[in-house]
Amino acid sequence: MNNTFYNSFDTQCREDERKNDYRTPFEQDRDRIIHTASFRRLQAKTQVFLSGEYDFYRTRLTHSLEVAQIGRAICSYLQRKSSFFSDTFYIDPHLVEAICLSHDLGHPPFGHAGERTLHAVMKQFGGFEGNAQTLRLLTETVYSDKVSRKGMNPTRSFLDGVLKYKTLFGELENPKNHFIYNEQKQFLDFVFDGTDITKAFKAGKARDNFRSIECQIMDWSDDVAYSLNDVADGIHSGFITQQKIERWAESQQLDEELQLSLKKLFDAMKEGRVERSLSSKIGKYIESCSVAETTNVMSGKTNRYRFNLVIDEKARKESQMFKKMSLDLVFLSPQLHQLEKKGDYLLKRIFDTFADNYMEKEKFELNLLPKYVEQNFKNASDTNHRARLLCDYIAGMTDGFAIRTYKRLFDPEFGSMVDLI
Numbered sequence: 001m002n003n004t005f006y007n008s009f010d011t012q013c014r015e016d017e018r019k020n021d022y023r024t025p026f027e028q029d030r031d032r033i034i035h036t037a038s039f040r041r042l043q044a045k046t047q048v049f050l051s052g053e054y055d056f057y058r059t060r061l062t063h064s065l066e067v068a069q070i071g072r073a074i075c076s077y078l079q080r081k082s083s084f085f086s087d088t089f090y091i092d093p094h095l096v097e098a099i100c101l102s103h104d105l106g107h108p109p110f111g112h113a114g115e116r117t118l119h120a121v122m123k124q125f126g127g128f129e130g131n132a133q134t135l136r137l138l139t140e141t142v143y144s145d146k147v148s149r150k151g152m153n154p155t156r157s158f159l160d161g162v163l164k165y166k167t168l169f170g171e172l173e174n175p176k177n178h179f180i181y182n183e184q185k186q187f188l189d190f191v192f193d194g195t196d197i198t199k200a201f202k203a204g205k206a207r208d209n210f211r212s213i214e215c216q217i218m219d220w221s222d223d224v225a226y227s228l229n230d231v232a233d234g235i236h237s238g239f240i241t242q243q244k245i246e247r248w249a250e251s252q253q254l255d256e257e258l259q260l261s262l263k264k265l266f267d268a269m270k271e272g273r274v275e276r277s278l279s280s281k282i283g284k285y286i287e288s289c290s291v292a293e294t295t296n297v298m299s300g301k302t303n304r305y306r307f308n309l310v311i312d313e314k315a316r317k318e319s320q321m322f323k324k325m326s327l328d329l330v331f332l333s334p335q336l337h338q339l340e341k342k343g344d345y346l347l348k349r350i351f352d353t354f355a356d357n358y359m360e361k362e363k364f365e366l367n368l369l370p371k372y373v374e375q376n377f378k379n380a381s382d383t384n385h386r387a388r389l390l391c392d393y394i395a396g397m398t399d400g401f402a403i404r405t406y407k408r409l410f411d412p413e414f415g416s417m418v419d420l421i
Contacts, residue, residue, distance in 0.1 A: 005089050005303050010157040014139070014190050018153065029158040030098035036142045036152075038105050039064075044398035045109055058229055060104050066229065068100035070221040073286050082291055084307065091213060099161035099218045106133025108395040109402040110343030117347045118391055119176070125387035127169045132180040133395055134162055139187055141392065157304060160191045161214040171203040178208060181388075192298065200297050212302075213291070216309040224285045227319040228278045230326040231265075235274050239330045242266050248328055257314060258321050281318075288315035343399075346406045351394060353409055359386050369393065 011025040018028060033039055042061035058066075075093040079085045107130040108114035118128040138159065139151040169175050170182045180188075188197055201207035211219070234240035249262060268277035291307040298305035330336060357368055358377050367374065373393055380386045397405065407414035 001088050003088060003090060003092060005085075005091065006157065007302070009193070010155070010302055010304065012156050013153050014156070014159070014187075015150075015153045024092075024094065025155050026092050026095035026098060026158065029152075029155055030094050030101065032143065032152045032154075033098055033101050033105075036105075036137075038137055038142055038396065039101065041396065041398050042104060044400055045104075045107060045111075058233055060107060063225060063229070064101050064104055066225045067103065067218070067221045068097045070224050070282060070286065071096040071100040071217050074217050074221065074289050077286050078289060078291060084291055084293070091217070095155075095157055095161065096214050096217050098158055099214055100221055102134060102138065102158075102162050103164075103218055103222060104130070104134070105137050106130045106135070106395065108133075108347070109397045109399045110340065110347065113340035113343050114347055114395075115177075117344045118351075118395060121348060121351045122387060122391050125384050125391075126181050126183070127175055127179065128391055128395070129165070129169075129177055129179050129181075131162070131164050131178075132169075132184060133392075135159075135180060135184055135187060136392070138162065139184075156191055156193075157212070157214065157302075159187060160212050160304070161218060163188070163191060164211070164215060164219065165208045166197055166201075166210065167203045167207050168198070171198070193301070195297050195301075210296070212304040213307045213309060214304060217289075220285075220289070220309060220311060223319055223323065224282060227323040227326070228281055230330065231322050232275055232278050234326055234330040235269060237330075239333055239335070240325070242269055244329055245325065248325060252321075252324075254321065258318060261318055261321070285315050285319065288312035343402075346402060347394060349410065350402065350405055351390065354390055354393075355387070358390065359383055 013025075018025065021028075023031065039061075042064055043059050045060040072093040075091045075096050079087075079090040085091070108118050108128075110117075115128065115130050122128040137151075138154050141151060143152045144150045163180070165178045165180055166188060167179050168182050168185060169179045172179055185198070197207060197210065201210055231240060245262060245265070249259070254262070265274075265277065268274050288311055290310045290312075292310050293306060294308050296305055354368060357364055357366055358374075360383065364374065364377075369377075373389070376389050377386055380389060394402070404414075
């Protein structure tokens with residue numbers, strides 16, 4: 001049965017039309033993501049703790065898989081429970097899965113610390129932002145070749161779903177995060193097909209909050225996954241204890257329901273069932289979802305903008321509490337800040353060393369990078385383009401590869417050449 005929620009506008013690709021096969025366009029989007037090297041690298045990129053430091057903590061890959069499962073479950077729940085949807089009119093779970101699997105593709109090594117470092121060194125060249133980098137991968141990097149196309153040729157709906165932010169770098173006075181690169185306005189133009197979002201909405205939150213229903217589902221799924229799972233990893237690692245939570249709670253304004261949530265968490269910690277207790281909340285957060293109809297500049301073109309995701313306030317408040325707990329007790333801890341400082345130092349030195357060899361010179365003094373990367377530098381039109389290519393290379397590194405690269409460059413006792421092949 002055809003899903004009439006979507007039309008040809010939603011499935012259109014920016015480049016050439018795809019060949020028909022046994023899959024829907026959104027299944028193709030999903031499959032293409034799963035088989036990219038960028039997706040595989042997420043298994044060795046930091047989520048909270050440095051990748052490889054412990055065997056059972058979450059990485060960017062396991063986090064993305066959990067987000068995708070939650071996103072699909074929300075689609076199924078809404079189709080069954082909402083009066084708006086039916087067997088022939090529903091939010092496509094394959095599309096939402098593709099968006100969820102992709103949402104962290106552009107994040108660099110060492111988590112958000114690495115993102116801040118790359119933004120600092122790239123600020124004069126157009127900045128760096130994890131979500132903007134995801135968009136760059138999908139549209140210009142993965143599955144690219146010199147003959148036929150750039151990027152994976154995503155559908156309009158898929159591209160729109162990963163566009164969490166829609167404000168351009170150049171529109172912000174002092175951009176720190178939540179933007180896309182200036183040159184990516186062409187993808188906004190494609191997604192909205194003649195509707196100039198940069199004029200329809202002011203830069204910043206007003207524009208960034210204008211999201212398709214699939215993007216809204218991805219965002220809530222992401223919140224659910226890391227608000228609960230980061231707490232679980234924090235407890236298992238010893239960063240979060242009952243005593244620390246109690247001291248933290250004294251400085252928060254928690255109502256009776258939130259205090260009861262903490263009491264239940266304490267009980268689970270004492271009984272050794274933290275993972276099961278927090279996982280059970282995922283189902284409750286999924287059931288907190290509903291949709292409401294809306295009218296806007298895109299709702300006449302696509303059903304993806306006819307509906308907003310509505311989250312029960314109780315679930316949202318509890319999720320926000322767990323998220324803030326993780327931030328204050330784990331992400332702001334001296335231990336993690338020390339690791340972030342080290343990651344910042346490594347990435348800056350790597351960037352500066354490669355930049356010194358490649359950025360301003362027509363002939364390179366040393367061959368420090370793989371041949372295909374050096375060839376891209378030679379073909380680059382200007383310094384800004386070279387800086388972006390260098391940023392692409394470093395952002396694509398895993399935590400371990402970044403550390404080995406640093407050692408090869410600066411540690412006289414490290415001489416491994418294996419990963420240069």
